[in-house]
Amino acid sequence: MALLANQARSYATAIHQVARDVFKSGNPADRVVNAYFRDIKKLGSRDRRMIAETLFSLFRWWGWLRQLLEDSQSLWDDGGERSEEWARLLYAAHLLDNAELHPVAQEWQQTANLPHISHGMGALTLAEKSRRLRELFRATPFDAAALVPGWLQQCVPLDEQAYLSFLAYLQQRPPLWLRAQVEREALILELRSAGLVPTLTAMLPQALCLEQARVNLFELQSFRDGKFELQDFASQMIGIATQAKPGERWWDACAGAGGKTLQLAAMMQNKGTLIASDIREYKLLELRKRARRAQFSNISPRPWNEAKLPVKHGSVDGVLVDAPCTGTGTWRRNPDCRWTAKAEDVAEMAQLQLDILSRASKAAKPGGVVVYATCSVCEAENEAVVRAFLAQRQEFTLEGWQNPLTGTLTDGMLRVWPMDANCDATFAARFRRNM
Ligand SMILES: C[S@@+](CC[C@H](N)C(=O)[O-])C[C@H]1O[C@@H](n2cnc3c(N)ncnc32)[C@H](O)[C@@H]1O
Structure with missing residues (x-):
C-alpha cells in the first residue's frame, strides 16, 4: 500500500513539473516530457506510460478540469503537486479517458476525498462524460465548446453540428497511422508477430492504423529496416x-x-x-x-x-x-x-x-x-x-x-x-x- 501511495505521489510530482513547464514555456508537451524522462533515469517504462498518458489526458480535458479549480494560481506554486486540488484534477483526467482505473488513480481519488467509482468514463460519449462529471463534482455544466479556446470556432468553416462532431473527435485519443514503405500485406504479418493489430483502409494504399501500440514501434526491426514510417x-x-x-x-x-x-x-x-x-x-x-x-x-x-x-x-x-x-x-x-x-x-x-x-x-x-x-x-x-x-x-x-x-x-x-x-x-x- 505504501508503495502505491509513493508511486501516486511521484507521478503527481512528475506531471505537475512537466505541465507547469509546458504552460510557462509554451514548448510542446511531448518534447518537455521526453526531456524529463531523460533526466529522471529511475522511471521504468510503465511509470513513463502512466505519467505521459495522464499528462496528455490533463491537457485534453483542461478546458473542463480548470473549472474544478478553486485557486488556479497556487496550483502552480511549489507544493501544488501535493495538494488535494491537484489530486482531483489528475483523478478526473484519468477517469475521463479510461474505462479501467489504474490503482494509482485510486490513490489520487483518496487524496482528493472523492467517492470510489469502480469504472472510468473512457467508453462514454462526450455528452455522457459531461453529465457524469457534473454529478461527481456537483459543478457547473461542462460544455463541449470549453474544451478548446473560444476563438477557434469562428476560424473554422463548420456548421454548429459539424463543429460539435469535430470537438467530440478532438476528445478521443488518436490512433497511430503508419505508412508502409514495403508491400503492405507483408508488413502486416511482421507487425502481427510483434503482437500488434494493424488494420487496413481501402482509401490509402500504404496506410495502416494501430488503435493500440503497447510496444515501442521505433525498436521494431521492421522500423529499423525502413519498412514503415509513422505518418498520420x-x-x-x-x-x-x-x-x-x-x-x-x-x-x-x-x-x-x-x-x-x-x-x-x-x-x-x-x-x-x-x-x-x-x-x-x-x-x-x-x-x-x-x-x-x-x-x-x-x-x-x-x-x-x-x-x-x-x-x-x-x-x-x-x-x-x-x-x-x-x-x-x-x-x-x-x-x-x-x-x-x-x-x-x-x-x-x-x-x-x-x-x-x-x-x-x-x-x-x-x-x-x-x-x-x-x-x-x-x-x-x-x-x-x-x-x-x-x-x-x-x-x-x-x-x-x-x-x-x-x-x-x-x-x-x-x-x-x-x-x-x-x-x-x-x-x-x-x-x-x-x-
Ligand atoms: C508543417 S512543417 C513541415 C512538416 C514536414 N513537411 C513533414 O511532413 O514532416 C513546416 C516546416 O516549415 C519550416 N519553416 C518555418 N518557417 C519557414 C520559412 N520561413 N521558410 C521555409 N520553411 C519554414 C519549419 O521549420 C517546418 O519544418
Whole structure:
C-alpha cells in the first residue's frame, strides 16, 4: 500500500513539473516530457506510460478540469503537486479517458476525498462524460465548446453540428497511422508477430492504423529496416495531392524532418530528383537519417535560409509547400497546443504562408504543379491564402485531383477532418502553372 501511495505521489510530482513547464514555456508537451524522462533515469517504462498518458489526458480535458479549480494560481506554486486540488484534477483526467482505473488513480481519488467509482468514463460519449462529471463534482455544466479556446470556432468553416462532431473527435485519443514503405500485406504479418493489430483502409494504399501500440514501434526491426514510417492518414493525403511520378523533379520547400519527402520519394519509386529544404537546417539531419533508413537515393537535402531559392526559378515539375501553421488540425494529437496557441497566431501565420507560397511557387516550371498544405483548421490559413495567392499570381489556376475519401475529383482544394478517417485535420490545394 505504501508503495502505491509513493508511486501516486511521484507521478503527481512528475506531471505537475512537466505541465507547469509546458504552460510557462509554451514548448510542446511531448518534447518537455521526453526531456524529463531523460533526466529522471529511475522511471521504468510503465511509470513513463502512466505519467505521459495522464499528462496528455490533463491537457485534453483542461478546458473542463480548470473549472474544478478553486485557486488556479497556487496550483502552480511549489507544493501544488501535493495538494488535494491537484489530486482531483489528475483523478478526473484519468477517469475521463479510461474505462479501467489504474490503482494509482485510486490513490489520487483518496487524496482528493472523492467517492470510489469502480469504472472510468473512457467508453462514454462526450455528452455522457459531461453529465457524469457534473454529478461527481456537483459543478457547473461542462460544455463541449470549453474544451478548446473560444476563438477557434469562428476560424473554422463548420456548421454548429459539424463543429460539435469535430470537438467530440478532438476528445478521443488518436490512433497511430503508419505508412508502409514495403508491400503492405507483408508488413502486416511482421507487425502481427510483434503482437500488434494493424488494420487496413481501402482509401490509402500504404496506410495502416494501430488503435493500440503497447510496444515501442521505433525498436521494431521492421522500423529499423525502413519498412514503415509513422505518418498520420491526413498527412498521407497531402502526399497523394502531389501525384508525384517516377522520373520527375520535385522540390519539398518546407520539408522539416521529411515526413512527406519520404512519401513523395516512395511515390516516385526512387527515380527522379527530390530536393528537400527547410529553414531549420538541423531538421534536415533527421531527414537524411530517415532517407538512409528507407534507402532512398533520390532525395537531395538543401537548406533554405536566405531570400534566394535553393532551386532555379521555373525548373521543377512540382513544388510542395507544407507550410508552417498554427497546427490547430493536430490538437487531437497535441492537446497541450490548445492552451499555448494564441488567437493572433492565425493572422501572423497566414501572412507568412502567403509569403512562402508566393516565393516557392517561382520554382515551378511552366505547366508545373504547386501543392500548398497546412495542418491548420483555420480558414484564414487555408482557403483565404489560396484566394490571395490566385489574385496575386494569375499564371496559376486550381486543379482537381482524385480525392481518396470519395473517389471523386476535388475542386482543387481539399479538407480532411478527423471525422473522415479517425485522423488529424489537414488542408491541401493544388495549382497548375500555365504553359
Ligand atoms: C508543417 S512543417 C513541415 C512538416 C514536414 N513537411 C513533414 O511532413 O514532416 C513546416 C516546416 O516549415 C519550416 N519553416 C518555418 N518557417 C519557414 C520559412 N520561413 N521558410 C521555409 N520553411 C519554414 C519549419 O521549420 C517546418 O519544418
